[in-house]
Amino acid sequence: MTAPALVALAHGSRDRRHKATITQLVAQVRRLRPDLRVETAFLELSEPGFGEVVDGLVAVGVEEVVVVPLLLSEAYHAKVDVPAAVREAMARHDGLQVHASKVLGLEPAFLDVLDRRLREALSDARVRELDALVLAAAGSSDPLANQAVARLARVWGQHHHLPVTAAFASSAPPATGEAVRAFRAEGRRHVAVASMFLAPGFLPDRAKELALEAGAVAVSEPLGSDEVLAQAVLARYAVGAVELVPV
Known part of the structure; x- marks a missing residue:
């Protein structure tokens, strides 16, 4: 069985440094799990958008996606924007299963x-x-x-x-x-x-x-790209992948 694709979903920003940092973080995730299909997407202000990334995955035969929101709090974006994006993607693609994991949050690590x-x-x-x-x-x-x-x-x-x-x-x-x-x-x-x-x-x-x-x-500078964060992304993905398995 092919593992679900991982979409790391960030908020997005007009600041080019934001996208560059998110891209570096997701590259670290790929290095840790080269066996996974890992993509980057943004809710707004940056490209590619979530819908575009999902369309691309479906076009190559992906049927299951775990979305890991790259957010540090369970606030509006996590409670409203991410679920809405997931619902819209599933509504456009019959048979596609998309599950959003918990946000990265504020881990003591x-x-x-x-x-x-x-x-x-x-x-x-x-x-x-x-x-x-x-x-x-x-x-x-x-x-x-x-x-x-x-x-x-x-x-x-x-x-x-x-x-x-x-x-x-x-x-x-x-x-x-x-x-x-x-x-x-x-x-x-x-x-x-x-x-x-x-x-x-x-x-x-x-x-x-x-x-x-x-x-x-x-x-200090923001947390940025770090293996601790990349490991947290994969931990959220692992739980999400299990929750996609039919009971």
């Missing part, structure tokens, strides 16, 4: 990647002392998604024995600049910001700009 990115930023800025951290994420109108970021921030802070605040680039307070200023008002002068974003784009750029304006000593 991602904190290792976050730490590496932050160490790189601290090294570049020649910073050796920290007394507070800010975990910057996209933010959502869904309070549960924001609470998940806050929980991860607490875990991260406990690991480093430092105070940590979650901050958001949109939809929810505090913004990164507000979080940095709050720490500085407490007398903490060495505040670093870690970017819990998957890829570069407008929101991480804005979060970085506000943090530096407020006095952050360093701001």
